[in-house]
Amino acid sequence: MSAALGSAALALPAELDLAVIGGGVMGLATAYNLALLAPALKIAVIERSYLVSGASGRNGGGLRMQWGDRGNVALMIESIGLCKRLAQELGINLWFRQGGYLFLARSAAAEARLHRNAELHREVGAPTRLLTPADALTIAPHLCAEHLRLASFNPEDGVVFPWPFVWGYAAKAVERGVLLRTHTEVQGVSPAGDGYRLDLSSGEQIRAARVLNATGAWSGHLNRHLGIDLPNHPHRHEIFSSEPLRPFLDPLVVDLDSGLYFSQSTRGELVTGISLPELVGYRDDTLKQHSTLRFLTTIAATLTALMPITAGLKVLRQWAGPYDVSPDGDAIVGPSPGHPNFWQICGFTGHGFMMAPAAARLVARWLARGEGHPMLTRWDPSRFLSGAAARREDMIIG
Amino acid sequence: MDAEPLTIYFDGDPLPARPGDTVSAALLRAGHLATTRSPKYRRPRGPYCLIGECGTCQLRIAGQPNLRACLTVVQEGLVVESQNAWGPAGLDPTRLVDHLFRRGFDHHHFLVRPRLANVAMQAIARTMTGFGVLPELPRPGAPPPELHEHVPTVLVLGAGPAGRALTGALEAAGVDVLALDRRDRLGLSRWHPAPLPQRLLVDTGAFGVYAPERLIAAASPPLAGGSPRLHLVRPKHIVFATGAREGMIPLLNNDLPGVLAARGLAHLLERTDSQLTAPCVLLGDGEEAEALAAQLGVHRYAPADVERILGRDHVEGIVVAGRTIPCGVILLAPTRAPISELAAQAGAQLRFDGAGFAVLTDPDGRALLAPRPPDADDDPAEPPWQIWACGHVRNTSVDPTADGLAVAAALLAELAASEPS
Amino acid sequence: MTARAFLCRCEDVTLGEIDRAIDRGLTTIEEIKRYTGLGTGPCQGKECTGALARLLVDRGLARADALQPFTARPPAEPITLGLLAAARAPFFAARPEEDPDPKDTP
Structure with a gap:
């Protein structure tokens, strides 16, 4: 042994x-x-x-260069560069798949952030490009384009199995x-x-x-x-994964305005989380790792509005884990x-x-x-x- | 049954069915044993447990992937499609995976190097993963979901013999009690003769016990064009009467289509007034296995004497003590394992009973709570309810009816004591 | 058909794969679940967990009274996002006076 x-x-x-x-x-x-x-x-x-x-x-396994700060963009260019050969270095399959991250902006504020980030990424050397809503749909075909103002995409970003x-x-x-x-x-x-x-x-x-x-x-x-x-300090976050389906989504999609993110794992499961608004009766500044129905219903409402085809998709399991939040x-x-x-x-x-x-x-x-x-x-x-x-x-x- | 026969469609072909059939019943009667393929070795698979507990009868039904064929009741014209297959069953090229990886497939270390081969392997692996394809969009005009809130004094999960005995006693004493069961009314009434609870939600499976939110959530699928329903229940007492299930016996080729759970099949035969016609043997130890073999009229063998199950796309025989016995169906009757996942979500303490994990209770049926996890750093919230368990979920060797009555008596005594007089 | 004995049919986990995980020093149900994928498929461990527990006890790798199954996570039954979405507004949406200003950083 x-x-x-x-x-x-x-x-x-x-x-x-x-x-x-x-x-x-x-x-x-x-x-x-x-x-x-x-x-x-x-x-x-x-x-x-x-x-x-x-x-x-307990995390969603996403790796992205698309950050809002020069130092973090450079760090993640290095990290993703290392990941390309890491399976061979560590001698184990990591299922690293570079399907890109697709960020969506539905508000003027989010749109401004994407513009500012794209400029920054260009300066640092990350291959991020801005997309019209129509172009975003060619990358994630099942999205609802209503209210979508702008998207950004970096094909080097991706997901692993953690x-x-x-x-x-x-x-x-x-x-x-x-x-x-x-x-x-x-x-x-x-x-x-x-x-x-x-x-x-x-x-x-x-x-x-x-x-x-x-x-x-x-x-x-x-x-x-x-x-x-x-x-x-700890902050409780939740994720669910869906029934595994044949591949239908290549990028990890982030909706900046709701904090919703979702990707399809190599196993075929949709893996997804969201920022939960404060709600009376709930405390998330905790190491407790229980699941809530509040999370499932909130993310379901946001996800089915953004991608209506998911209305019939079934939840397979949900779990929680802490962010280690620095101020x-x-x-x-x-x-x-x-x-x-x-x-x-x-x-x-x-x-x-x-x-x-x-x-x-x-x-x-x-x-x-x-x-x-x-x-x-x-x-x-x-x-x-x-x-x-x-x-x-x-x-x-x- | 005298009612008119129905027609459903399986992979485009009409298939006769009887009213009250589950999709699995109609498929098994027609000899369709293999209806999907396994994710890694791409072996043919079909239903096993027949009571909604295992994962391999899932099919695309009416445009929705991964529905349990064993829980879905047929309707005229129902469209059923196999999943996870590439071309006709006998010709699926992916079946070669099972032959290529005779010594097993180590997904952590397979083809890690060289890098380009690794990249190509992962791309190919991705195209083969997943069960089924995206669901159809909701039909325009489909009835919208219904939401229901319930605040009963007692919620009983499971309307089997234990749940029925307990609920009956509480109802007789005038207690406000609500019972849920995932099975349909026909399945429940054919399964056991005891009367059903007065307030019973059938076709309604509890899917989550959310203690910090002080609620139990349950759902019913849309039936016959109706609305799907979501139920939020906030009881003072929860009784787990969820029973037990048949797990797996790890024998060689125990996954072949035609290997079925003995009790699940017995219930299905009762539900559909059907007879077992295929040559069949039963594998299991102990009195329950003997009784099942006698009830079904099949020969029984001890699993320890079985060398392997034989077959290509489905069961064709079994080798017992060096002798090959041809058969088309093999029934497994392992010791049943308590169905305790929901009780665990509620915080109940579990104990391994040799076959599965039983809810640990005091003699009256009050569940003992699991120690709080070390990370529970905030004040321990007052548990929002009292948890009880009766029947096989706490002990698979009790008589469930008697146990349901015993726990009902203890629960009534507690309710009387807490009542302001 | 290659002769294989399955513990978890959902994720095609054979006895041989359990042996490999045990050889790596993994002897708890949580660890073996993660390393082999056992219990992570459509039935979420309902069929296989008891059989794995039994194997660990029979081989002397675990004490029966110390064994626990892996964490039981909701949902115990598959549930569609469409149905869950409908419950958001009536039951879980923050009322305006309770919802502080949306943070600038989701």
């Missing part, structure tokens, strides 16, 4: 160079990249549950000597010398010179042990305020999965050889102390 996908029984040494807490895509991709750059480091990834149990296993992405990074990290311990919760963190002592749910105590908090929406729990106060929409990555050896790789605000291939590589280079990058400067966890945080991104979807 191999432990390529983690094991609850794997022995951990008492001393580690780096303990990565959280076996999601961020933690595993960082561990994998770091093991490539610094093979001598003793690295362990500790996951509370099973792989893909958190947000990395689970093998995570397993691929896990198996390759393990192959490179990373220890992957699943079904084990880190229940306590305390300073010990220059590093930290971790108390595990198994009763073990281990010491790590450095710790990387890769627990995303759950990161506040760990940070509180050390009195680290960061402003990212300025930028990730929170690097040494924590007051704790230079306790690092964060959090706050990706619902879009960490698509950024992970590039972001994890940046963090690994920083950890291995101190290499900087403009995005790392932007993502500094200490920016909130100085009030330097500024909202740059308005293309947070879902």
